[in-house]
Amino acid sequence: MTFILLRQTCLRTLNRTGAALQSRIDQRTYAARGGTLERVVSAFRAVTGDDGVSLGATVREQHGKDESAHSCQPPDVVVWPHSVEEVSALAKICHHHRIPIIPFGTGTGLEGGVSAIKGGVCFSLGKMDRVVDLHQDDFDVTVEPGVTRKALNSYLRGTGLWFPVDPGADASLCGMAATSASGTNAVRYGTMRENVLNLEVVLADGTIFHTAGRGRRSRKTSAGYNLTNLFVGSEGTLGILTKATLRLYGIPEAVVSAVCSFPSVQAAVDSTVQILQAGIPIARIEFLDDVMIDACNRYSALSYSVAPTLFLEFHGSERSLEEQVTITEEITRGNGGSDFSWARDAETRGRLWKARHDVWYAALALRPGCKGYSTDVCVPISRLPQIIVETKEDLTKNRLTGPIAGHVGDGNFHCLMVMDPSDPDEVQRVHHFTERLARRALALDGTCTGEHGVGLGKRALLREEVGPLTMEVMQGLKATLDPKNLMNPGKVL
Amino acid sequence: MTFILLRQTCLRTLNRTGAALQSRIDQRTYAARGGTLERVVSAFRAVTGDDGVSLGATVREQHGKDESAHSCQPPDVVVWPHSVEEVSALAKICHHHRIPIIPFGTGTGLEGGVSAIKGGVCFSLGKMDRVVDLHQDDFDVTVEPGVTRKALNSYLRGTGLWFPVDPGADASLCGMAATSASGTNAVRYGTMRENVLNLEVVLADGTIFHTAGRGRRSRKTSAGYNLTNLFVGSEGTLGILTKATLRLYGIPEAVVSAVCSFPSVQAAVDSTVQILQAGIPIARIEFLDDVMIDACNRYSALSYSVAPTLFLEFHGSERSLEEQVTITEEITRGNGGSDFSWARDAETRGRLWKARHDVWYAALALRPGCKGYSTDVCVPISRLPQIIVETKEDLTKNRLTGPIAGHVGDGNFHCLMVMDPSDPDEVQRVHHFTERLARRALALDGTCTGEHGVGLGKRALLREEVGPLTMEVMQGLKATLDPKNLMNPGKVL
Numbered sequence: 001m002t003f004i005l006l007r008q009t010c011l012r013t014l015n016r017t018g019a020a021l022q023s024r025i026d027q028r029t030y031a032a033r034g035g036t037l038e039r040v041v042s043a044f045r046a047v048t049g050d051d052g053v054s055l056g057a058t059v060r061e062q063h064g065k066d067e068s069a070h071s072c073q074p075p076d077v078v079v080w081p082h083s084v085e086e087v088s089a090l091a092k093i094c095h096h097h098r099i100p101i102i103p104f105g106t107g108t109g110l111e112g113g114v115s116a117i118k119g120g121v122c123f124s125l126g127k128m129d130r131v132v133d134l135h136q137d138d139f140d141v142t143v144e145p146g147v148t149r150k151a152l153n154s155y156l157r158g159t160g161l162w163f164p165v166d167p168g169a170d171a172s173l174c175g176m177a178a179t180s181a182s183g184t185n186a187v188r189y190g191t192m193r194e195n196v197l198n199l200e201v202v203l204a205d206g207t208i209f210h211t212a213g214r215g216r217r218s219r220k221t222s223a224g225y226n227l228t229n230l231f232v233g234s235e236g237t238l239g240i241l242t243k244a245t246l247r248l249y250g251i252p253e254a255v256v257s258a259v260c261s262f263p264s265v266q267a268a269v270d271s272t273v274q275i276l277q278a279g280i281p282i283a284r285i286e287f288l289d290d291v292m293i294d295a296c297n298r299y300s301a302l303s304y305s306v307a308p309t310l311f312l313e314f315h316g317s318e319r320s321l322e323e324q325v326t327i328t329e330e331i332t333r334g335n336g337g338s339d340f341s342w343a344r345d346a347e348t349r350g351r352l353w354k355a356r357h358d359v360w361y362a363a364l365a366l367r368p369g370c371k372g373y374s375t376d377v378c379v380p381i382s383r384l385p386q387i388i389v390e391t392k393e394d395l396t397k398n399r400l401t402g403p404i405a406g407h408v409g410d411g412n413f414h415c416l417m418v419m420d421p422s423d424p425d426e427v428q429r430v431h432h433f434t435e436r437l438a439r440r441a442l443a444l445d446g447t448c449t450g451e452h453g454v455g456l457g458k459r460a461l462l463r464e465e466v467g468p469l470t471m472e473v474m475q476g477l478k479a480t481l482d483p484k485n486l487m488n489p490g491k492v493l
Numbered sequence: 494m495t496f497i498l499l500r501q502t503c504l505r506t507l508n509r510t511g512a513a514l515q516s517r518i519d520q521r522t523y524a525a526r527g528g529t530l531e532r533v534v535s536a537f538r539a540v541t542g543d544d545g546v547s548l549g550a551t552v553r554e555q556h557g558k559d560e561s562a563h564s565c566q567p568p569d570v571v572v573w574p575h576s577v578e579e580v581s582a583l584a585k586i587c588h589h590h591r592i593p594i595i596p597f598g599t600g601t602g603l604e605g606g607v608s609a610i611k612g613g614v615c616f617s618l619g620k621m622d623r624v625v626d627l628h629q630d631d632f633d634v635t636v637e638p639g640v641t642r643k644a645l646n647s648y649l650r651g652t653g654l655w656f657p658v659d660p661g662a663d664a665s666l667c668g669m670a671a672t673s674a675s676g677t678n679a680v681r682y683g684t685m686r687e688n689v690l691n692l693e694v695v696l697a698d699g700t701i702f703h704t705a706g707r708g709r710r711s712r713k714t715s716a717g718y719n720l721t722n723l724f725v726g727s728e729g730t731l732g733i734l735t736k737a738t739l740r741l742y743g744i745p746e747a748v749v750s751a752v753c754s755f756p757s758v759q760a761a762v763d764s765t766v767q768i769l770q771a772g773i774p775i776a777r778i779e780f781l782d783d784v785m786i787d788a789c790n791r792y793s794a795l796s797y798s799v800a801p802t803l804f805l806e807f808h809g810s811e812r813s814l815e816e817q818v819t820i821t822e823e824i825t826r827g828n829g830g831s832d833f834s835w836a837r838d839a840e841t842r843g844r845l846w847k848a849r850h851d852v853w854y855a856a857l858a859l860r861p862g863c864k865g866y867s868t869d870v871c872v873p874i875s876r877l878p879q880i881i882v883e884t885k886e887d888l889t890k891n892r893l894t895g896p897i898a899g900h901v902g903d904g905n906f907h908c909l910m911v912m913d914p915s916d917p918d919e920v921q922r923v924h925h926f927t928e929r930l931a932r933r934a935l936a937l938d939g940t941c942t943g944e945h946g947v948g949l950g951k952r953a954l955l956r957e958e959v960g961p962l963t964m965e966v967m968q969g970l971k972a973t974l975d976p977k978n979l980m981n982p983g984k985v986l
Contacts, residue, residue, distance in 0.1 A: 223951070
């Protein structure tokens, strides 16, 4: 009975895969081979063992969605390889049968990147979770794709080192590389682009290679093309990342947090520019708009002034921090900032930054029962006041709830859209709003996504952003590395 | 008479170009067209005007060599476009006639990148020298390819901003992007990879596109593939860089320089690791070996201890510098460092760092009449003591003069080879030495070039470094973007 059910599932899945790939797959090949997917699943099992393959509906659904508002499109099969050799062997099977491959880390993406819109096989990489190599004196580490950023930082405890890129979610580090993630610390430590030294990649045809050569981990290199940064941000459309060599940093001797309110967005941004210009090595500089602050006050019973607010964090030695804070307070005061408060010990810092840490839940609490959706754009920092003011007017005009939180040091911000998913009119209005927001960023020399990636949702916007000729170059590279268009098809391009 | 001479030159050049390209060009096409290069030169003149084209031997020789030991291979023609439209029009002519294109900035490269080994047309970009767009509040600027780093920093005078990447030579910024240059400041400010936000590129077929889309200059982006960093470091083999948008930084309030001697290379490197681990935002940390220091003492009548020495530079506010220097002095003392001296005012700093600034001339002065040649490798920092000690033994054993200077914070160092070019045996020994040096770096997880690039001299080493599969990927990308192999052929790959 189990066998029959399984067989039926296989056939159903086969049919669906066949349908989804209709445009590219020679159906006669499928028909001639008869029951190919069943054979494929057997071949998968021969690679990974029985526990490495699932056709279960729940498992597939879990792997067909991320944390975005994009609807779930489950893959036909989920496989859990245990090693790069298994990834390669599985990819070869998919390649032979022209079945799409969707790499999966933790499912914490925000643009529908794991949705199996053309069916296919989800490569769930969580079982490959070893920290392969730590070189403390060289400030580098190599990890498998199942290692998350929190797991890495736990592993590093006691070494005096840490990995600072922090997108909020406890994402897998290879997933973060694939989506070019960044987050609050990027203003000081950079994004994944600046912090990946080498990648092990499996191409659609099963070829295993290392972007900078096997075992290479020098801090800089001018040897050949920078393949590492071609794969960082490729969102699973060029290959599967099976190892990442990352830069590490010394844990700062001390940390100071601060908060300050401003009379206007302009004043908050002017302060940010001046702080950067003064060369203060600020570690985080986060902006919350008045709506967001109000939500945080309600959610956590806080009493911040309902005004544009900066949350700051300084990393350094005890003495240098004192100076950083003093200069920053002077700058903020010069721009009309008020209620400047700061904290050094972990507990008080935690309280001070609670509002920033809780933005997501505070936004959701504005409309209980509704769904959240975070959209992101990035502009040159001087353009922030204009885009934020215009965006707030747009939100009001269209009766939308979308408090704003941003990594203001990079010109990057998010509207945390809270909407009723059962109200098609509102869903539509949110959709149009996010497009207007992205186009507003484009009109100001910015980008439609600073850190969430293109995924499913921003493909048309990407084309507007870079233009047809740049798109052609991107498409040419995709066709070179994945000529059968099997790697996460329908994403980015 | 002039006409006849010109015509003869054209024909000679045509013959040579034909011969060099024999393997790829259909000779019958040439023959059928008859005097094609002459027509080509006319076509060039129609684009640039008469002053934009030269066939003169001296001019061609000047454009066929850089500052390396590679022999000069002059191009057949030199053109000086005035705009990106002219670059595109010229490229189209070359593309139509399958003539190689060699982009030329200032000729300050170190691996023979401008040598016209297959003949062709040198695109000399010095006439495109406008600073196109400066956005002070956004810390970014866009420059044409003729703008050098010193010219940019002069232009920025009074703005409080500067561009810190400093390879020593006053190279053009697009040339620095093309070769992924870095230099002494990279440990703090990064290399060109971290500091280019967007590039305007002309492909071999004349297509003009922008790696991040026209006018895009946000600090970060996750929109599509990172084409910017594919072209950074591509050494003119993928396209011609006609504009670069760069990150700028606030000029530090104060600068402190310091010098310290060590009992061993290990002690100097241990100090460096501990300085980085302590989170000191060191701006430059340069290593000179005992031979180099001795040469500097002789050249500039200085009296440094003849020992492994660190030259340090700190950027920041007055107060933070005091602390940085104090901690650094403690660290160096803990590692047996001695003679720690430091200076704040520009004049004393200049005196203190004179040895570091003069390394090239001090090295050359070791053997008057000889030629200098700087080779570069990069390894994970913990491997520096081993490779430097082994390299010094190698130099002694092979009776070679090669004082060592390095950007030790990045694990990157140079042997400044001083040799008699008329002694074929010595030239041969230097050649073999540089290969052993690169292989030593590869054996220690490093790279055959940290910042000079591959050019002509390190193509075989690149293959050893990255392996055949990674080479295949690089070759695939090259073939996609430059299918006729016209862009700086014979370099990198």
